[in-house]
Amino acid sequence: MALFVMIIRKMVQNKWLVTSLFIGLVLSVALVSSMPIYSEAILSRMLVKDLETMQTKRNVYPGSQYNKLFYTKETPEKMNAIYSKVDRYIHEQAQASFQIPVQELVVDFQSKSMKIRPENDPEPDSKKSLKTMSLRSFSGLEEHIKLIDGRMPAEQQPVDGVYEVLVTERGLIQFKTVLDLAFTVDDDKIAGEIKFKPVGVFQKTLDDDPYFRDTDLSELSGSFIISDKVAKQQLMQEARLPVASVGWFFVLDYSKMELRYVDDFVQTTNKIKNVLLNNVSLYQTVSETPALDTISKYLERADQLRTLMWSLNVPVLIMLGFYMFMVSNLIADRQKNEIAVLRSRGAARWQIITSYAVEGLILCGIAFGIGPLIGVALTGMLGASNGFLEFVQRVRLPIRLTEEAYRYGAISSAACFVIMLIPIIMATRVSIVGHKQQLARLLKSPLWHKMFLDVIALALAIYGLYTFKKRLADLQSLGLNAGDLNIDPLQFVVPALFIMGAGLLLLRLYPWVLRFVYWLGKKWWPPSVYATLIQVGRSSTQYQFLMIFLIMTIATGVFSASAARTINNNTEDRIRYGNGAEVVLTSQWMNDAPPPAGPGQPQAETPAVQAPVHYLEPAFEPFRTLEGVEQAAKVFTKDTTFSVNESTGAATLIGIDTDEFGETTWFRDSLLDYPINDYLNLLAADSQAVLISKTLAEQNKVKPGDTIWVGWSDVPQQPFKVYGIIEYFPTFNPNPAIGSVDVSDESSKGNAPMLIVGHLPRIQVQLALEPYDVWIKLKPETTTAAFYESLKQSKLPVTNIVNTREALVAAKNDPFLMALNGILTLGFVLSILVSFIGFLLYWVLSLRGRTLQNGILRAIGLSLKQLIGMLAVEQLLTSGVAVLIGIAVGNIASRLYVPNFQIAFNPSSLVPPFKVMFDASDLMRIYVLVGFMLVVGLGILAYMLSRLRIHQAIKLGED
Incomplete structure (x- = not known):
């Protein structure tokens, strides 16, 4: 107990150091524990978004799960036993095993067809x-339909020997009947006389009600719908009618689907299949779960996102670890004298280490308790990110404090505990004599300097960069997915290794720079600067912890800002490049093609030689005059064949009007050797001129001036002249399509897509007049809604619209991009926060430790202004230089290693190529925050100097 009280008192005496250490602990635990919380939340959001996309594209409700059991030759007793067993399992076990709300569980009975x-x-x-009819029933049907004619069947059946049923409107027509006209079963399979009478016509209450598997009720047009209670009794229990099948249709609330429920959902689906298969043979069952394909693809995206999240968080974790070590080292340095005295008076090393270990356990235990709670708050902040350091109001993420979060927090706390003890263990190795000797040897080389850790870290970072470049080249040239090659775990840490290695290497050279600066102006420096240069030059080792810390934090912040801006801008560029323009319209052209066969009509035989289809070009001017249109262009795209230099091949032909195209399209200038307008001007010089892709030129050895023949199936090839070779062009992807290259087949490795760009008027006259798309550039102030309204009023025959603005909004709301922006924003904010705390802590402690020295300087005649000037110069030579090095190293690291993040996407589809980008606003934020940190820090230190009393400092020296 006495030891515990002593530890508490020691913590109170060093409250500022302990508080700083505790802040670092809490931030570390919160960050690490937030990773599984954020992963689960963002992946759950991503899953729901994927399912919503599936519903939109396929018009299938993602929360549906259908299992059907067919009966063949089973006896009525056997059929009833099978039904009871499966139904009991589904209602009592499966229904609760999905872990997401079951909105409906529809049991569907169907009889065999009857005459x-x-x-x-x-x-x-x-x-x-x-007529041929089958009897159907659905549990809970009455709650989802409304009558449009007639009445509901009576509850007690049969009524006067007749079973009352419902029909659909289409069924009433198909049976050629009216309500209340009875039908008699005339079938050899049915014993006795059975009558059915339609008494009501129904339709769905809600058009989008997921209760109905058949969205338009077309399946029920040949059926009579009987009540579920009667069907169960007549079909199963009494076996009066031959039962064909029983189905169980789940309607699940997929909006409540979370990452933690995916395994339960898949396992329950498989268990239901197994229960069906254990009772009947394989060909007698049907199981349909539309969401499984989407979930499978989602799990692949989830792995990519986890990989990227770890790679983005590793530099921040290393930075926090270094912060912990720096603060722990400061505590150890301040208490080395006390530790040495305890050692000289007989205390064992393990006793001293134990006392500090208890202190560490107290701090780590508290951090472990509150860290995950702060991690939840961090996750909420990340969920509101709309871009780098941009926050918006959006639907709250499904955040949940999990056991995994506490497990991560425990690992983080343990790692911090070890980091805290390392300086103490090193300090206990030194006796009181050795401690005094160390104080006298201020120029002792640090451990990293002796072991060349800077060189080792840089070597590993360069190796990681080399292996990544090689992997990326393989991915792009072979048309592979990012998951087709194993990702080296070293890729996660190489940016941090480079930042550390480059920072330490520059610090190795820094004393030589100081000596050069000192020599350069030693005849002119004022006394304050002269004294500061000597102080920093002779004691450079004591500043290196602060400097490497500031270098790492500032460089990590720059790296995070660059990574966020690069990923966001490249995503936007990829969408703009892939679409080509803000809006792309496809319209209907009048033609003489034979009409398709109508429903129920025999398909006409295809003639051996198809006659060419002739098109009538619609007026183009109405597209120009749509509200909000700044420019419009005709763009014709066609898959063609070509012949050149005795070789043939297939390529995409794009026909354009050069002036209109250049004013309408979007294109990144840095993609080509010259601006794209220069190539369009080159093309405009000759109507027979074409531009070809670099892939076509290399694979067929084509050079400018060659003649290339172009045509397609029913259009003879015509000559064009090659005027230029381009690598990229709007909408053109020169990389092999994913899966198009057989790694084992050398001949397939050169089959990259090829492109030919020519004049549209020449193509229309010399080859054929066929439909083209209309590319539109909107005025900046024009809204999408206003443009759509204008398009609607124009009544143009538009069949398809590609809207780049909508695609950009959808990309920003993509959980994948949200996760990246959130993590990078958090990394940047933590970097600046930790660097400010570390900077202030170091200088406050340093100033307190030099109270005697500053008092003597004041006593010998230096004014407060000169003393503050010395402090400012000292900060400039240490903190200022470290910040500049951090910004430079961060920029270099960004240019080298930010491209690594494209491996989390599909590099084959990343066109235009990944380009590292910096934004002036991001850099301005860093400069403002760092400048604020230095100014505030200097102000606090100046205030502390102004409070210095000379007599107190001299008395302290006497003591």
Whole structure:
């Protein structure tokens, strides 16, 4: 107990150091524990978004799960036993095992087809009036339908020997009947007389009700719908009617689907299949779960996102670890004298280490308790990120404090505990004599200097860069997915290794720079600067911890800012490049093609030689005059064949009007050797001129001036002249399509896509007049809604619209991009926060430790202004230089290693190529925050100097 009280008192005496250490602990635990919380939240959001996209594209409700059981030759007793067993399992076990709300569980009975004829048929012996009908029932149907004619069937069935049923409007027409006209079963399979009478016509209450598997009820047009209770009794229990199948249709609330429920959902689906298969043979069951394909693709994206999240967080984690070590080292340095005295008075090393270990356990235990809670708050902040350091109001992420978060927090706390003890263990190795000797040897080389850790870190970073470049080249040239090659774990840490290695290497050279500066102006420096240069030059080792810390934090902040801006801008560029323009319209052209066969008509035989289709070009001027249109261009695209230099191949032909195209399209200038307008001007010089892709030129050895023949299936090839070779062009991807290259087949490795760009008027006259797209550039102030309204009023025959603005908004709302922006924003904010705390802590402690020296300087005649000037110069030579080095190293690291993040996407589809980007606003934020940090720090230190009393400092020296 006495030891515990002593530890508490020691913590109170060093409250500023302990508080700083505790802040670092809490931030570290919070950051690490937020990773699984944020991963689960953002991946859950991503899953729901993927399912919503699936519903939009396929018009299928993602939360549906259908299992059907067919009966063949089973006896009624056997059929009833199978049904009871499966139904009991589904209702009692499966329903709760999905872990997401079950909105509906529909049990569907269906009888075998039966022949029926109208009652009082005038020709009872004729087969003309016979109809084929199957009996259907659905549990809970009454809550989802409304009658448009007639009434609901009676609850007690049969009524006067007749079963009352419902039909759809289409069914009423198909059976050629009216309500209340009874039908008699006329089928050899049915014993006895059974009658059915349609008494009501129904339709769905809600058009988008997921209760119905058949969205338009077309499946029910040949069925009579009987109540679920009667069907169960007549079909299963009494076996009066031959049962064909039983189905169980789940309607699940997929909006509540979270990452933690995915395994339960998939396992429950498989268990239901197994229960069905254990009772009947394989061909007697059907299981449909539309969401499984989407979930499978989602799991691949989830792995990519986890990989990217770790790679982005590793530099921040290393920075926090270094912060912990720096603060722990400051504590150890301040208490080395006390530790040495305890050692000289007989205390064992383990006793001293134990006392500090107890202190560490107290701090780490508290950090472990509150860190994950702060991690939840951090996750909430990340969920609101709309870009780098941009926050918006959006639907809250499904945040949940999990066991995994505490497990990560425990690992982080343990790692911090070890980092805290390392300086103490090193300090206990020194006796009181050795401690005094160390104080006298201020020029002792640090450990990293002796072991060349800077060179080792840089070597590893360069190796990681080399292996990444090689992997990326393979991915792009072979048309592979990012998951087709194993990612080296070293890729996660190489940016941090480079930042550390480059920072330490520059610090190795820094004393020589100081000596050069000292020599350069030693005849002119004022006394304050002269004294500061000597102080920093002779004691450079004591500043290096602060300097490497500031270098790492500032460089990490610059790296995070650059990574965020690069990923965001490249995503936007990829969308703009892929679409070509802000809006792309496809319209209907009049033509003489034969009309397609109507429903129920036989398909016409295809002639051996198809006649060419002739098109009538619609007026183009109405597209120009749409509201908000700044420029419009015709763009014709066609897959063609070509012949050149005795070789042939397939390429994409793009026909354009050069002036209109250049004013309409979007294109990044740095993609080509010259601006794209220069190539368009070159093309405009000759109507027969074409531009070809670099892939076509290399694969077929084509050079400018060669003649190339172009045509397609029913259009003879015509000559064009090659005027230029380009690598990129709007919408053109020169990389092999994913899966198009067989790694084992050398001949397939050169089959990259090829492109030919020519004049549209020449193509229309010399080859054929065929439909083209209309590319539109909107005025900046024009809204999408206003443009759509204008398009609607124009009544132009538009069949398809590609809107780049909408695609950009969808990309910003993509959980994948949200996660990146959130993580990088957090990394940047933590870097600046930690660097400010570390900077202030170091200088406050340093100033307190030099109270005697500053008092003597004041006593010998230096004014407060000169003393503050010395401090400012000292900060400039240490903190200022470290900040400049950090910004420079961060920029270099960004240019080298930010491209690594494209491996988390599909590099083959990243066109235009990944380009590292810096934004002036991001750099301005860094400069403002760092400048604020230095100014505030200097102000606090100046205030402390102004409070210095000379007599107190001299008395301290006497003591």
